Amino acid sequence: DAKTTQPPSMDCAEGRAANLPCNHSTISGNEYVYWYRQIHSQGPQYIIHGLKNNETNEMASLIITEDRKSSTLILPHATLRDTAVYYCIVRVRFNTGKLIFGQGTTLQVKP
Amino acid sequence: DTEVTQTPKHLVMGMTNKKSLKCEQHMGHRAMYWYKQKAKKPPELMFVYSYEKLSINESVPSRFSPECPNSSLLNLHLHALQPEDSALYLCASSQPGDGGPGELFFGEGSRLTVL
Numbered sequence: 001d002a003k004t005t006q007p008p009s010m011d012c013a014e015g016r017a018a019n020l021p022c023n024h025s026t027i028s029g030n031e032y033v034y035w036y037r038q039i040h041s042q043g044p045q046y047i048i049h050g051l052k053n054n055e056t057n058e059m060a061s062l063i064i065t066e067d068r069k070s071s072t073l074i075l076p077h078a079t080l081r082d083t084a085v086y087y088c089i090v091r092v093r094f095n096t097g098k099l100i101f102g103q104g105t106t107l108q109v110k111p
Numbered sequence: 112d113t114e115v116t117q118t119p120k121h122l123v124m125g126m127t128n129k130k131s132l133k134c135e136q137h138m139g140h141r142a143m144y145w146y147k148q149k150a151k152k153p154p155e156l157m158f159v160y161s162y163e164k165l166s167i168n169e170s171v172p173s174r175f176s177p178e179c180p181n182s183s184l185l186n187l188h189l190h191a192l193q194p195e196d197s198a199l200y201l202c203a204s205s206q207p208g209d210g211g212p213g214e215l216f217f218g219e220g221s222r223l224t225v226l
Contacts, residue, residue, distance in 0.1 A: 044154065
């Protein structure tokens, strides 16, 4: 599975959009981009995934560049409860097991 | 029911003890996972079971012994652990194959302390 690069930390004001970048320049054609987050002392939580089109669900939006070498997770109106470590992961869809976490981005939402 | 339940939440054991961590899911998932997470580090994959068979062992020491007695249960048997094995142990499940987005559902973890 391809490696990802994320900034170690970011701040965001409450109520504003949080834009979390991820670089995955070695992504293969059959690899998807997945985002998970881990709130302190809890298990990781799935947020969203995509292949090449932009995706949106009730939690977030995922914007993938046309060359698929990078993506951005957008939390449209960040709240204090969105403070967490966010992991960007690329993996072959349905590839049982090989969900490998990188270092992630610690997002701090501030009042 | 979209929960993965792990017990116990906290466990303290000596280096000569034998203990087990348990994980249960009732989502009909046929893939189950154990991850280990040290403080301020990302989760590290340990084992994967697919259709109750061990499919991935990430070179985990034999003092950790996984078991999948049926499609809903996953155990991790612990024996002769070292203090450096103290960590949060996370269980997860997913539906393998073309049955959905393939996301993993994680439990809250079992925090293990080895004295």
